[in-house]
Amino acid sequence: MLDSYAEDVGFDRELLDAAIADFRLTPRGTANFQKRxxxxxxxxxxxxxxxxxxxxxxxxxxxxxxxxxxxxxxxxxxxxxxxxxxxxxxxxxxxxxxxxxxxxxxxxxxxxxxxxxxxxxxxxxxxxxxxxxxxxxxxxxxLSHEHQNPSVPIVWNKPAVIRDMAREGWSRRDCEENIFNKFGRDYECVRSGAFDVRSVMLYPIPSHWTLNGFSSTLNSRISPNDRDCVVGLYTPP
Ligand SMILES: [Zn+2]
CATH class of the missing domain: 3.40.390.10 (Collagenase (Catalytic Domain))
Incomplete structure (x- = not known):
């Protein structure tokens, strides 16, 4: 994977290894890089x-x-x-x-x-x-969903989410895969790994879906962090 990534971006393998150490990427590269x-x-x-x-x-x-x-x-x-x-x-x-x-x-x-x-x-x-x-x-x-960011600060009220989303035709598994499951650190944005409450990739989250007071609105605009993330995705490390 790394070799094909290095080849893809026209990058020297040694420099790539150094960059990976800097960004603490996993040895298999980031899922973001795989999908870019x-x-x-x-x-x-x-x-x-x-x-x-x-x-x-x-x-x-x-x-x-x-x-x-x-x-x-x-x-x-x-x-x-x-x-x-x-x-x-x-x-x-x-x-x-x-x-x-x-x-x-x-x-x-x-x-x-x-x-x-x-x-x-x-x-x-x-x-x-x-x-x-x-x-x-x-x-x-x-880009993937921001509410599945490895640093997401949400404690889900899972029964409430599953009940509400069942009305939209979602199964429990749909909820697990698209809402609850956190990605590993290898999905973190290279330039901006912190959770971003303004991300357009975040779902709107009503407060009764969470147990720790978290809620978010429907974001319609690309946030500064979204831009940093996607630019990082297309910039060789
Ligand atoms: Zn989506």
Whole structure:
């Protein structure tokens, strides 16, 4: 894994080992790094920027414009020097394929999309507001849920969460996998590992879901920490 990562970023193995020691990454590298897009992925392999192509399976022009506008917010900072989106390409050439309609808001995480069948959606958008599009594109870039951050300060009231989410059709296992399970330290953002209550990758959490007074609102905007995290993901250590 590390060797392929070193090769991917064009990095000397010794320098990489030193960087890993600095960032206290595990020997197998971070899950973030595993899921990030690589220099040779996309429409401009080996180029200065990674170009991720987006195919719209359905939806009208105004929906497509919304998606472009909100997803491009991720690129307005330093990430824009490393990565760009190209919209409206054929599905056979796309890395991200979006279906609009029922099925919830969900997306594969980063490079997981590289392995799906050519005619499958990699992202579903049931709603197309800023929060939904920004959050799902965070996944598409390689980010995971902030409430599963290894440093998350939440003590869950699990029966309350499971009861509420059952009404949304979620099983206990869905709750375990998407809400309660904490990631290992190998998932920590390289540049900003602390838990971020303003992250767009955090679920809105009502106070009756927790036993220690924690609650959070629905974050619709990319937080400074989100930006640091995703820039760290695409910056060789
Ligand atoms: Zn999510």
């Amino acid at each position: 897009w690589r220099r040779n992925d996309g429409m401009t392999p080996g180029g200065r920027k990674i170009t991720l192509s987006v195919h719209f399976i359905n939806g009208d022009a105004s929906l497509h414009r919304n998606v472009q506008r909100y997803s491009n917010n991720w690129l307005s900072g330093a990430l824009g020097t490393k990565l760009q989106f190209k919209f409206g390409v054929r599905q056979s050439q796309s890395q991200i394929a979006i279906h609009f309609g029922p099925g919830g808001n969900k997306s594969l995480v980063g490079r997981e999309s590289a392995n799906v069948a050519p005619h499958s959606a990699t992202m579903n958008l049931e709603s197309q507001d800023e929060r939904a599009v920004t959050h799902e594109f965070g996944h598409a870039l390689g």
